[in-house]
Amino acid sequence: MNFFWDLFLGGLTRGSIYALIALGYTMVYGILQLINFAHGEIYMIGAFTALIVASILTLQGLAGLPVLILAGLIAVLYASAYGFTVEKIAYKPLRQASRLSPLISAIGMSIFLQNYVMLAQTSDFLPFPNLLPPSDFLDAISVWIGPSDFVIIVTSAVVMIALSLLLKFTKMGRAMRATAQDREMAMLTGVDVNRIISRTFIIGSSLAAIGGILIASHVGRINFYIGFNAGIKAFTAAVLGGIGSIPGAMVGGLVLGLAESFGTGYISSDYESVFAFAILILILIFKPDGILGRSSQQKV
Amino acid sequence: MKYFPELKKSFVIALWFMLLTFPILVIRVNTIENIVVWRWINLALIGIAAFVLSFLWQLYLKHKTAAAPDAAAHQSALVRRMSDPKFYRPFLLLIGILALVFPFVASHYQINIMTTALIYVMLGLGLNIEVGLAGLLDLGYVAFYAVGAYSYALLNYHFGLGFWTLLPAGALIAAFFGLLVGFPVLRLRGDYLAIVTLAFAEILRLVLENWNAFSFGPSGISNIPRPGFFGIDLTLEQSAVYMYFLLVALCVLTVFVIHRLQHSRIGRAWVALREDELACQAMGVDKTRAKLTAFALGATWAGMAGVLFAAKTTFINPASFTFLESAMILAIVVLGGMGSIVGVIIAALAIILLPEYLRVLGDYRMILFGAALILMMIFRPRGLVTPAGKTYEFRCADPPPAPEEKGRP
Numbered sequence: 001m002n003f004f005w006d007l008f009l010g011g012l013t014r015g016s017i018y019a020l021i022a023l024g025y026t027m028v029y030g031i032l033q034l035i036n037f038a039h040g041e042i043y044m045i046g047a048f049t050a051l052i053v054a055s056i057l058t059l060q061g062l063a064g065l066p067v068l069i070l071a072g073l074i075a076v077l078y079a080s081a082y083g084f085t086v087e088k089i090a091y092k093p094l095r096q097a098s099r100l101s102p103l104i105s106a107i108g109m110s111i112f113l114q115n116y117v118m119l120a121q122t123s124d125f126l127p128f129p130n131l132l133p134p135s136d137f138l139d140a141i142s143v144w145i146g147p148s149d150f151v152i153i154v155t156s157a158v159v160m161i162a163l164s165l166l167l168k169f170t171k172m173g174r175a176m177r178a179t180a181q182d183r184e185m186a187m188l189t190g191v192d193v194n195r196i197i198s199r200t201f202i203i204g205s206s207l208a209a210i211g212g213i214l215i216a217s218h219v220g221r222i223n224f225y226i227g228f229n230a231g232i233k234a235f236t237a238a239v240l241g242g243i244g245s246i247p248g249a250m251v252g253g254l255v256l257g258l259a260e261s262f263g264t265g266y267i268s269s270d271y272e273s274v275f276a277f278a279i280l281i282l283i284l285i286f287k288p289d290g291i292l293g294r295s296s297q298q299k300v
Numbered sequence: 301m302k303y304f305p306e307l308k309k310s311f312v313i314a315l316w317f318m319l320l321t322f323p324i325l326v327i328r329v330n331t332i333e334n335i336v337v338w339r340w341i342n343l344a345l346i347g348i349a350a351f352v353l354s355f356l357w358q359l360y361l362k363h364k365t366a367a368a369p370d371a372a373a374h375q376s377a378l379v380r381r382m383s384d385p386k387f388y389r390p391f392l393l394l395i396g397i398l399a400l401v402f403p404f405v406a407s408h409y410q411i412n413i414m415t416t417a418l419i420y421v422m423l424g425l426g427l428n429i430e431v432g433l434a435g436l437l438d439l440g441y442v443a444f445y446a447v448g449a450y451s452y453a454l455l456n457y458h459f460g461l462g463f464w465t466l467l468p469a470g471a472l473i474a475a476f477f478g479l480l481v482g483f484p485v486l487r488l489r490g491d492y493l494a495i496v497t498l499a500f501a502e503i504l505r506l507v508l509e510n511w512n513a514f515s516f517g518p519s520g521i522s523n524i525p526r527p528g529f530f531g532i533d534l535t536l537e538q539s540a541v542y543m544y545f546l547l548v549a550l551c552v553l554t555v556f557v558i559h560r561l562q563h564s565r566i567g568r569a570w571v572a573l574r575e576d577e578l579a580c581q582a583m584g585v586d587k588t589r590a591k592l593t594a595f596a597l598g599a600t601w602a603g604m605a606g607v608l609f610a611a612k613t614t615f616i617n618p619a620s621f622t623f624l625e626s627a628m629i630l631a632i633v634v635l636g637g638m639g640s641i642v643g644v645i646i647a648a649l650a651i652i653l654l655p656e657y658l659r660v661l662g663d664y665r666m667i668l669f670g671a672a673l674i675l676m677m678i679f680r681p682r683g684l685v686t687p688a689g690k691t692y693e694f695r696c697a698d699p700p701p702a703p704e705e706k707g708r709p
Contacts, residue, residue: 035491048324055329056336074323081320090674097681099490100437104634107627108673115667120325120342232498232623239495270510277499281484284496288487 007265008258013149013218015257016156020211021234022241022249023163024083024204030180030244031200033099034091037106039208040231041113042083044224046209047216048117050075051128064133071131072213076206082113083205084198092194110228118224125223128216148218159210160250163203167246176200180244233273236280242293251291255279306358314351321346399548403541411540415612417652418547419605424632424648425554425641426601431630432639433567434594435574437494440501441629443481444474444599446508446621448606453521453616454514463527467607474603475596482595486588501626508618520617524610543612550608554601555641561597562641570594571639635676637683646684 021043028036054071062070090109094102130148132138138147167173178186179196187193215230216222233256241252256276263275283291325346328337403411423445430436451470455461461469485496508515515521526539527546534542561567569590572580581587610616632651636643654672658665 029491033491035494045324052323052327052329056327059329059334059336078320078323085316085320090678093678094681097677098638100431100630100634100638101677101681104631105674105677107631108670108677110670111624112667112670112674115663115670117324119663119667120321121328228623232502236495236499239492243491271506274503274506277503280499281496284488284492285484288489288492290492 003265007261009145009149010265011258011261012254013152013257014261015237015254016153017211017215017230017253018234018237018256019250019253020156020159020207020214021230022237022253023160023246024208025235025238026241026243026246026249027176027200027204029238031176031183031197032091032102034102035106035235036091036204037103037231038086038090038109038113039204040227040229040234041110041117042079042086042205042227043208043212043230044222044227045082045113045117045212046075046079046205047128047212047222047226048121048224049078050131050209050213050216051126051222054129054131058129068131068133072210075213076209079205079209079212080202083201083208086113087198087201092197110231114224114227121224123224125221128220128222130220131213131217148214152214152218155210155214159207163207164246166203172196172199229273233276236276240280240283240290242290245290245292248290248292255283255291303355303359306355306362309358310351310355313354314347317350318343318347403544408537408540411544412612413653413656415540415544415547416656417649418544418551419609419612420629420632420652421551421645421648422547422554422601422605422608423629424636424644425551425558426598426605427629428633428636428639428641428644429558429561429570429601430594430598431633432636432644433562433574434570434591436591436594437490438497438595438598439494439623439626439630440481440497440499441598441602442621442623442626443497443501443504444477444602445606445609445625446501446504446618447474447477447599448603449610449616449620450508450515450521450606451603452607452610453524456524457521463525463607463611467604470607471600471603474606475600477603478595478597478599479592481599482592486591498623498626501621501623505618505621508621515618518617518619520615520619522615524614524616526614527611543608547608550604551645555645558641562639566590566593631673635680635683637685640683640685643683643685 021039024039024042025036028034028039050071053074054067057067057070086109090105091102094105132147132151138150141147141150167176175186175191175196176199178189178191179193183193186196211230216226234253237252237256238249239252240256241248241250256279259279260272260276264272267275287293322343325342326339328339329335330337402414406414423441426444427438427441430438430441448470451473452463452466455466455469481497481500485493488496509518511517526534527543569580569585572583572585573587573590573594577587580590609620628651632647633644635651636645636647655665655669658668661668
């Protein structure tokens with residue numbers, strides 16, 4: 001039972017992170033029908049920025065909560081700025097091109113950003129400090145759940161609820177949903193589509209940065225290549241849930257995280273990613289539009 | 301001032317990039333010794349570079365809007381010139397002579413690079429069947445390449461079979477894998493297909509990496525024999541030249557087969573499938589068969605390329621078959637212009653030879669490659685060679701055949 005509970009928690013933690021990154025993929029896909037391969041790199045840049053800011057603040061003598069808040073805030077801001085710039089450089093000029101051109105440009109951007117961080121920083125793994133300040137509450141519950149697991153699950157849940165509310169009730173959220181449904185029609189009704197696309201990238205990138213900081217402080221080390229694996233997994237999660245669907249990305253992330261966790265725990269730890277991909281293929285064979293994706297039978 | 305607005309905009313953009321790259325490019329924290337290094341020179345360099353590039357970009361935009369129609373007309377005129385037999389026959393002859401003379405004037409190193417590039421020409425043309433003709437976005441093409449390479453290495457290791465037996469065998473095994481991947485994904489559309497093929501490729505790579513008893517794990521298989529030449533022992537240089545000619549011959553064969561396939565019944569069915577699946581089905585094309593043959597034929601070429609790769613390098617391990625490789629081959633197809641044979645060949649040579657000759661740049665090679673991919677897409681989003689649609693017509697003296705014959709593509 002205890003082993004089961006550990007695996008379940010591990011899966012939930014992992015799944016929350018996948019879900020956070022998957023949201024960025026799914027939102028961009030919903031609006032542009034583009035697989036944003038550079039999204040994983042935004043997550044990595046978020047983690048790196050947090051590391052740099054946190055190290056400098058620690059050297060200045062700060063500690064505890066202020067470091068966490070400042071580093072988190074700056075990292076989220078920077079990641080959004082990168083997301084915004086990436087869209088303007090690599091995707092906006094290709095808005096009218098065939099669907100594969102932006103995909104290649106996204107792959108190019110991903111290679112570019114990876115090597116940019118590698119050259120500017122280092123190719124080695126860097127230790128990532130545990131940013132969580134000690135607290136009595138977290139100590140008290142640590143019998144049940146590790147402090148960073150708890151923080152990850154709660155933060156992701158809060159962020160996802162906030163995003164759902166934003167999309168559902170604000171004017172911007174409505175404009176985003178309209179753009180995702182039909183870009184031209186949205187344009188006709190007075191939605192500034194370019195601005196909505198930029199904002200989608202900004203929101204998606206900040207979610208990725210939050211995921212990046214959380215997982216980096218959980219795992220304790222980062223390098224320039226972490227974005228690739230996380231990106232592929234998150235994309236898998238987005239497709240698993242039904243790409244373009246916001247709740248789908250959350251469900252897909254959790255399913256993927258649990259599948260990996262139980263697979264490594266009960267079967268073999270060598271094949272961690274194999275479980276994730278196998279479950280994706282299995283589910284797509286039976287539900288070709290993902291778990292929560294709307295089946296879109298094309299008719300004429 | 302004529303260019304004042306552009307200069308002002310470039311200035312703002314330069315400031316933005318200086319701000320954007322500040323933490324990663326300027327600050328470097330040594331977490332072990334707790335030292336912060338500030339590299340202010342980078343900030344200045346980025347500022348200047350961003351300013352100059354954005355100014356040039358804006359000048360280009362201004363120039364482009366002024367002279368847009370001319371460029372399009374120029375392109376189609378060039379394409380028409382190129383498809384004129386009077387022009388392209390001597391051109392082909394020239395390329396043929398160059399290809400024959402090349403190994404006798406170039407160094408060993410250059411022959412090896414060219415051989416690698418030719419392997420990618422084969423891979424590009426193979427993937428072109430799936431992506432360019434049939435419109436099936438395959439992000440895991442490297443899996444079939446790996447199947448070919450491992451078929452050769454393992455069957456040779458265990459049963460001592462030779463290159464010439466295993467070249468067709470590897471192709472067949474890869475084709476079988478193509479069908480294996482093709483079956484479950486028949487119902488999937490566009491990007492779902494992309495991720496499932498990616499998943500298949502990753503599963504295969506991870507299995508090869510972890511199943512030591514079967515594939516010798518991450519350390520790979522070494523001492524794979526080179527192809528035999530009528531039982532004569534070749535020196536290293538000679539076998540490189542032999543390998544080169546082998547690949548030239550196989551590339552010519554590939555081009556011939558794909559050119560014939562393109563305008564055959566199944567080739568036209570693929571193009572129809574790419575353009576509109578629903579309409580294509582309504583016209584009576586067997587969708588399942590068209591998709592499966594596209595997968596199987598695409599995989600066949602990857603399998604052959606895999607066997608050749610294993611024979612050329614004499615060493616393989618799972619690290620050669622990562623997603624980056626798939627992305628590279630896909631970039632070749634897209635850059636070549638989706639379905640154009642000439643385009644794919646030019647793109648393969650460019651994408652493989654470019655990084656090789658950029659080796660002088662050392663660590664900056666990959667970052668420039670990434671930037672080049674983005675730039676190529678921005679300046680030529682439809683690829684280097686845009687395939688012109690072919691018009692089909694009945695050429696027969698008799699009156700046209702029965703109407704239902706005519707309707708079927």
